[in-house]
Amino acid sequence: MQEVRIPKKHLTEILDIANEWTVTNGVSFKAGIEGSENEKVTHAPYTLFPSQVPTPIFEQARQSMTEFSRVMHKVANDHSFLSRCLKNVIEVDPFMIGLWNIYLKVREAGIKQSLMLGIFRNDFMMTFKEGCKPGEIVKAEDLDLKHIEINVISASFGGLVEQLAKLHKLTLNLCGKQHSIIEMPENRPATGIANGLIQAWKLYNNSQAVILFLVDGKENNTIDQRWIEFKIYEQNPGVRVLRRTFIDFHERGSLSNEEKLMIDELEIAVVYFRDGETAENYRSEKEWNGRLIIELSAAIKSPCIQYQLMGSKKVQQELARPGVLEKFVASKETIDMLRATFADQFSLDLGSEGDKAVDMALASPEKFVLKPQREGGGHNLFDADMVNFLSEHRNSNERNAYILMQRIYPWQQQNYLVKPGFPVNLSDVVSELGIYGIFIGSSTKELENYDCGHLMKTKTSGTNNSGVVSGLAGLDTAFIY
Template sequence: MADCLGIGFLADKKRLNEVLDQARTFALAKGICMQSKQQDGTMLTQHFPFTLFPSVVPRTCFQEAVDCMLDFNTLIHKVAHDHDFLENSFKNVLEADEFTQGLWKIYTQVREEGYAQPLSLGLFRNDFMMDVQDPDHVQIKQVEINTIAAGAGSIASLLVHLHRLTLDTTGKRYDKSEVPDNDAPLGTAWGLLKAWDLYGRKQAVILFVVRETESNIFDQRHLEFTVLSLNSEVRVLRRTYWDIYNGASLTEDKRLLIDGDEVAVVYLRAGYAPHDFPTLKEWDARLKLERSLAIKCPSIQYHLAGLKKIQQELTLPGSVEQFIQDPAAVRRIRATFVKQYSLDLGPEGDKGMEFGKADPDLYVLKPQREGGGHNLYGNDIREFLETHQNSKERDAYILMERIFPKAHKNYLVSPGRPFALSDVTSELGIFGVYIGSATEEKMNMQCGHMLRTKLLGTDEGGLCSGHACLDSPFLVNDEL
């Protein structure tokens, strides 16, 4: 990156360390931070891992990712409201994956009871890499779409200003459109407030469902403060699933009360991993939320629509076309797909098994999980597939063709990591907001972006799991 941007002073170690010190201080002063719980129980606050400079991204790739976000918002919404598609997609996963079983049990119960709240709020993030397997054409390819706790948008919006500072400090001339403004927290805040307004009870609150110890609390709080800055009459509460189990109740007309306050919108920043549900009480709390009149973000059907099995099923011929009739939108969506394979027991799954065993370095093995650190790569894929050749456990996974982004250079500023100019790769996330019922759309918008960058050769890319650093795009007109 730094060499591509023509920053000439980088060989001057003293000057470089001055920029590094300034950037670290800026990050702490502006809340580009995370926290961790120490062994003695105290909380340590430190800056979020970040890149010292923005990373080069082709402008055409960035725009293509932005342009297809409304299409993906609509696609996920329609998938979430197609029971037959969900049921057919998960029929084998449900026999092998306990966590998905828990989600499905909630989904079927509220569906059979009848949804108390027809509206759902989606705060989505669509993640892409810029694939360079075709040397003549860089193109975006979808990694995944996140429908629950799609974080880092607020922190990413602050990082733009840090990167403009480091560029200014080096004397790099640039246009602000090359390091574009990022309105992710503003857009997501408007989505929460729109849902709150649609609920129609001015005294009702917005409930953030969080973990007791939350490393990404500054990102969450920044969004909360953005909501309050837009409408000071709204109250935002933070509660854990345990708090909800003990302090929440439903009225006869399914209004959700938490410690006496009526809840208009439930925003889940926890609940995407099995360890969020250590006992049946946390599952009971999740069910209580879903049975209520509050507008959920995400609703249980949105959560299911974001699982990896759905992503794999949508790559099959005719799947996208089942939900999207506009041919141009279908082309935009399908242009981002890479090949994905079922691993379900049977002839089709056996094909995927053979592909993965023959060339494991060309694929990623994915379970139905979010949050980073769950995927398998390389020889671990072959070992897993050979071990589970005749096991139902393989039904819980999908095999995805690997994306190969071109490496560039940047400095990664991360606690415990040597500071040096490194070969890195990046992943671009685009945020979107959708509100609607099965029959009506209330809001569909794209709102900001994030870039995360990791060392070349690092497989996982999660921010909070410590595998990647937060970054900003430096848009260029030529390809990488």
């Protein structure tokens, strides 16, 4: 970004202001989880300026959100489709087996809550079309928008990025760059997520019941969660928010009259999961049991177990097969819009189709990425790691736990990535664009469906995984031109 090259002295001043702005305005992580460090905060990694996105690309991502949410909700309600997609995965992946068993128990007990609340984030990358060489200004028509994943559980950073969006307006001002409401639109995912939780709470229809944030209890990313809690109080001061862990539910949770979810004598209207997205979150049977109690209840869950299954990579890969979207969407136009963003995806299930995919990946490893059924960064295998895994498990059904996906080489820009304890320099960076979406519905009715803001996750060019909590990537927002 030409505009962000600024003299070193002025840069230092803007950086000082930005660093103090972030910790003052809650673009923050806990400094640590133990003792006095737990009372301190430090800034989350962030970019000093927003990264660029052409208007048509941004609109394409935004507009596909509500359609994609609708599709995914239908998928989650289609038992036979889910079963078929996950058949091979739940033979080999212990985590998916755990989720699947809960799903079966919920079905067996009878579904106590017909409403489902989705708090989603769809992540995309921008990549150059074949043959396109970037000039000084990158045009929308040179770019392809490629869908990377849908996050359906603990989709994070809505709180921090709503604050960061305000900082980016300030940093642009500080280096004399004017901006319009189109270039820097309002970006309020935390407000939108809080609204979704309150709408669900109202639908539960007991003003004495509370909203529960299901948390890890030992994590440094609590501020992001608190923002959503604070926005709830702002929008409806009458709602009480609790924070409890899976272990709390294992130890003290109960089902009153076989369905009401209770803890510490309080009835829970809505459970918002900020834990439980991956195998590591279930350290013992206690966590699985806590999850089960919640899922068996009449509380509205974000996500319910069906949603989490629907969010797996395997389902996304099956959905990308020719003809499959057509089962869930009537409009040809919508199908085309969604399919245009799908990256190429391949089943690795044992069999000839999977063998073909393995051969393809081994022949050109640079063109692919290997993805397990997990959300959140850091789980994917690239390059030599992918080759080693596929060579080793060529004839083992362990490969069923993965899908193969076209590897995206995203558009490279320049920005300043600010991480606590690291020097700040103008660097080559690449970004993911995430769109937040809220969905509330039953198997027959759609009650809420809206998109609510965006996140850019930006990392130094050349690093593969992109965790913000692990400090590999920084929070960012879009400058739309």
